[in-house]
Amino acid sequence: MDYRLSxxxxxxxxxxxxxxxxxxxxxxxxxxxxxxxxxxxxxRRRWGLVLACTALGSLxxxxxxADSHRGQSTLIQGQAVTATVRVGDHWxxxxxxxxxxxxxxxxxRRHRPLRGPANALLxxxxxxxxPDYGSQLRVRxxxxxxxxxxxxxxxxxxxxxxxxxxxxxLQVERPxxxxxxxxxxxxxxxxxxxxxxxxxxxPRLARALLLGDSSQIEPASLLxxxxxxxxxxxxxxxxxxxxxxGLALLVGRRLPVATPLRNRLAxxxxxxxxxxxxxxxxxxxxxxRAAVMACIALAALxxxxxxxxxxxxxxxxxxxxxxxxxxxGD
Numbered sequence: 413m414d415y416r417l418s419x420x421x422x423x424x425x426x427x428x429x430x431x432x433x434x435x436x437x438x439x440x441x442x443x444x445x446x447x448x449x450x451x452x453x454x455x456r457r458r459w460g461l462v463l464a465c466t467a468l469g470s471l472x473x474x475x476x477x478a479d480s481h482r483g484q485s486t487l488i489q490g491q492a493v494t495a496t497v498r499v500g501d502h503w504x505x506x507x508x509x510x511x512x513x514x515x516x517x518x519x520x521r522r523h524r525p526l527r528g529p530a531n532a533l534l535x536x537x538x539x540x541x542x543p544d545y546g547s548q549l550r551v552r553x554x555x556x557x558x559x560x561x562x563x564x565x566x567x568x569x570x571x572x573x574x575x576x577x578x579x580x581x582l583q584v585e586r587p588x589x590x591x592x593x594x595x596x597x598x599x600x601x602x603x604x605x606x607x608x609x610x611x612x613x614x615p616r617l618a619r620a621l622l623l624g625d626s627s628q629i630e631p632a633s634l635l636x637x638x639x640x641x642x643x644x645x646x647x648x649x650x651x652x653x654x655x656x657x658g659l660a661l662l663v664g665r666r667l668p669v670a671t672p673l674r675n676r677l678a679x680x681x682x683x684x685x686x687x688x689x690x691x692x693x694x695x696x697x698x699x700x701r702a703a704v705m706a707c708i709a710l711a712a713l714x715x716x717x718x719x720x721x722x723x724x725x726x727x728x729x730x731x732x733x734x735x736x737x738x739x740x741g742d
Contacts, residue, residue, distance in 0.1 A: 420726035430469025473737040509537040546588020624648035653702035660685035704728035
């Protein structure tokens with residue numbers, strides 16, 4: 413592979429290294445990082461670009477508080493906490509209620525602030541619809557952490573969870589934005605349509621393939637998919653985004669207009685379809701990575717530029733780290 417066709421690989425790696433540095437250290441001086449970034453930009457040399465990207469990664473990681481491993485020694489398994497969290501994805505059904513990834517803004521125990529993880533899972537009992545995606549919540553529950561998975565050496569513990577025993581322990585402080593509300597409505601509409609199709613294995617599998625929600629698939633079927641190497645089909649990623657973009661391109665190429673305009677309309681339709689699919693499945697890192705790569709590839713197609721998947725991946729890494737620095741530790 414000719415790495416001259418992928419000039420973004422170096423800056424992307426430097427950005428990841430800088431964000432990883434912010435994840436691992438207790439504190440970094442924002443002023444020092446800003447000065448290093450300015451020095452790197454001013455040099456206008458290759459090493460200066462690497463320095464600037466490393467400083468930028470550390471800067472966004474520090475400002476965003478992307479420190480999922482920082483201060484976890486202060487947390488105790490099973491302790492009661494109060495937290496202000498933001499719903500970071502669509503809710504998933506469980507046997508006893510709902511589960512969703514959340515971003516922790518503030519964590520308290522008996523009105524004393526705790527230095528804890530930046531992300532956790534929130535579990536909520538009951539069958540009633542939970543608060544919309546994107547909402548800011550104030551919750552009171554137990555902070556627990558499951559065991560990791562391994563066959564040999566004991567692994568690191570799993571993700572932290574905030575378990576609520578009752579809906580009365582949850583208060584919506586601020587609803588999500590209009591984009592979040594639209595995403596929630598689209599998701600619930602799709603779930604209702606799939607539920608109306610029945611509870612046979614077919615609709616359940618369609619739900620997992622379309623939405624990435626495998627909670628309704630039987631454990632034996634999940635085990636069979638893992639053993640056959642097909643479990644990755646249930647995780648929303650590049651395959652799903654590629655199918656959506658490909659179908660949109662096929663539809664766009666059949667529009668009854670002149671060829672140059674038809675090609676551009678097909679690309680616009682593909683980009684719009686990718687955005688609509690992201691609204692449906694939520695901002696998962698794998699889906700965002702695939703969406704950025706697909707949009708760059710489509711832009712190169714319109715501009716008649718040569719496509720390089722490695723360079724597209726590097727651009728996707730840059731976009732993800734700048735938007736969500738904590739993805740480096742995921």
